[in-house]
Amino acid sequence: MSGPGVRRSTWAALRARRRALGRLAAWSAVEALPALLGGVLVARAVDRGFLAGEFRTGLAWLAGLAAAVLVGAAATGQVYRSLGAVVEPFRDELAARVVRGALHDATRAGGRADSATVARLTHQVEVVRDTFGGLLLVVRGFLFTAGAALLGLLALAPPLAGAVAAPLVVGLAVFGASLPAMVAHQRAQVTAGERLGRSAASALAGHRDVVACGAQERVVSDVDRRVTAQADAERTLARMAALRSLSLGVGGWLPVAVLVLAAPWLVRQGLSAGAVLGALVYVTTGLQPALHAVVQGVGGGGLRYAVTLGRILRTSPPPGPALPPPSTPPSRPAAAPPSRPAAVPAGPSPAAAGPAPWAAAVGDPPAVALRGLTFRYGPHARPVLADLTLTVAAGDHLAVVGPSGAGKSTLAALVAGLASPESGTVHLAGVPVDGTPPEALARLRVLVPQEAYVRTGSVGDNLRYLHADADDATVLAAVRTLGAGPLVARLGGLDAELDPAALSAGERQLVAAVRAYLAPAPLVILDEATCHLDPTLEATVEHAFARRGGTLVVIAHRISSATRARRVLVFDGDRPLVGSHDDLLTRSTTYRELVGHWEDVTPPDRVPLGRP
Template structure:
């Protein structure tokens, strides 16, 4: 019926719910009770009751049939309840798969949100849910109803059972043989519709350019071809209905014709009138409706199910939680471990990195190559808007270079899953995030297993003790809106200090702190095991670094604080301005 991925996914979904399917099958058996007994009870009502002159006996047999119908109705109610236990978890799995893929696309290196794709896929999930439930109902109904009718016929008259089963099998074979072509035409129809919509949207969006260039005829011709292609696909798909009608005629109506034409001969050769009438009941109320339901259901909803699920599986392939090169969490040092300088692989390596914010924009970074050893402290300085924060985003894996590669601890950032990336680096931006809750919960956000002693040690190391005391202790509930920008930055700094990641990137993360507290924070991070990158807003941060990267126009200059004044006019100017600025005394801790 469909592609291997669709078959496999459907089979896995059914196999995972064997118990629910067993319950569905049990109630389906109850529901099919009238189909099993209907012909036999009608035959007895006619032969032993009405034709024999015993009107009450005939009514009694029909009463038994009515009771069977009531029992079947109870079974039908439970069938729909059991169906939900199979269909809804499958829908939830597909929804989780779609959302997981969308989030992965947003959070991967260079990824971006695609709400249109998410909307389209979630709509497709609902289509799959509805058609999956419909398919399950019609296939289940056919198996139990047709099976019950054939069993009843076999018990009533084995000869008639064979005469009815043969055309039924032929009709099913004809339908099954045409099913692959139906799927292909359904897929072509969906694709043609999407291409027509895409072409029309492009033409409407650029209609002014079309008119300005005098390309109206060309665009109309192109869209006309798309309309013709979709119409052809629709007509071809409609012709497939003839194949369904043929299978219904062979499997559903041919047995009725055979029984009606053969009825006089059957009665002359020993079959009772009631038996022939019962056989007709089995065919017209059991086999024929069941065959009609399965052919129309599989030929309609089944095709939509196969095509739509295939598109979801293509757009959302299965993915392990931590795809990409494996990173052993045990190899990631925690605060308190010894820093490793000069390891086998640099902590950060950028090779020929070029980045721009648009295909025709001037590059923010052009062919930048940089390597930081494990445990090194780098400061990044330069005027506003030259690309310092862009560099921080590239190192953190939040942006993807146009050319070149970024590696953290030897692993390419572009293929690291978010969980693996989070184990390698922590980025603290200028706008610090603090959530409502206790101060301790905020500090443990990146290291939930941190004990009280670790919290207290981090608070003291970063000079946050006055803030903790003012808020009422680590257990105090805090309101982010009530904190100053500097206080929020201090909370975020302590949180990052506790994080297990060996690389910390401070992107102007201390700009709202006073110079003394800023120095305390940066010194604490410099002593912390691991590598430190500081995007600095004050040149004093550069004096504390092992090396300094200066953004100077279209180039970057790397060196020590002592080397750079002779090599970089920009750095020389920044140092000169800083030396002439007196640091205000008595500035409150935590900044404004």
């Protein structure tokens, strides 16, 4: 029905519970008693009772059928009890396998906890449990019910048994031949849904990044392709239902048509009316429902079982020897570097290749010019920024620090043009942000937010997201300059397929940093864009951007970012202050507290930002 792993696991689960399967088979045989006796008893009731004028005799035969039904109903309860003895241990084995695999991945060197384990442990394991139980029910029901009905037909009228069995076998053959295609299309439908979910989630999580680089159409197009792919998979899967209908028509309804149309001829050939009616009972109450149940069960739940179990087996390793405990607790930086960057060859870095085309020159307009900027969240809210005036010269390196909620990220959004001020103006390189199309803004600035956007595709495509024409040498040089070589090597190089869900938050930030480094925009805004990196890698990234050329604005979450900047903007109360690191240590109590200098230094009078 599916891959060899699914078949092996299914047969192993059944062989391990042969005794429980034996009890299930025994009770199934008892449950099938009405299917075995129904046609014969109806035929006797008609021929020897009602048509012979023996009304009581006919009722007695029907009473025998009622007793067989009661016995079968009593056996049904034991069938479900025996079914639980097979299904529940299999579910427990799968749950243990998923947990074992999750712990293995989380505790191995360079491993990480996978949140998808929760879905496998809850939803997927339960899907396998329910569909495995359903498959056992419908398959053993078909075997025993259809077998009993055919045996009854053979006892009633052997020629009729052959006439009914032939279309039944043809219907089953049609269904069996279509099963591999059904499994493939079911798997394609599940995969398409997962890809759509990842693509939409990545786009939503990185919407600021997408808007900042003017890539809305590209991202919408990518999500639209995923929607179309899933819709195509759903339509193909729906068309496969026609094959199930064909199987049911040939195997279940064709025998009924044959018996009804041939009934007069059969009676003329000496077959009694009761035998014809009994044959119809066998087909309509035994064979046809059993065939319908197995086709719908295997074609529906069976496909889900094969696909879901296959996914669990691929993502969870089989039982094996326990791993020895590590000598030291494993640690993994947020942007993981487990191997040497063999896939990243040496070469000149972009910073060493010569001045950038947007290197600052005398007479250039300021990279950022804010005049009287005021912003509040709601008409009656307290202003987050009030009458802010700030000039950032071309080629400057500014760090923005302050307590949480002081307005640092709001300032980044206003400078990037992702939010509009209540009053005041924002100019980038002399160009007003207000009214400038996103595509034009993307050529002036690049914003890297705290939650970076990474899309499905190759590693190289992600890194070239803002500079599609960059060749491999340029991309690899940028990768090495920002310390992302081990990450790219671990992922398999620039041509490797990248799964955004498989990256940690720090790894996504590192991908976004390389992408911004390659962008042609002269202004880079890092809005806590390195908060998930360790301090050493964060310093590498910020030093790389400082040497890149152009202008750098860092919304800092560590004070070390401020010590690396030429100037620092600190949100100190209602009036922000700007100056060098040493200058602000004496002028700003807030800044001293942020730096960790708690000694009492009497600051001079503050000079409000934007005033001499």
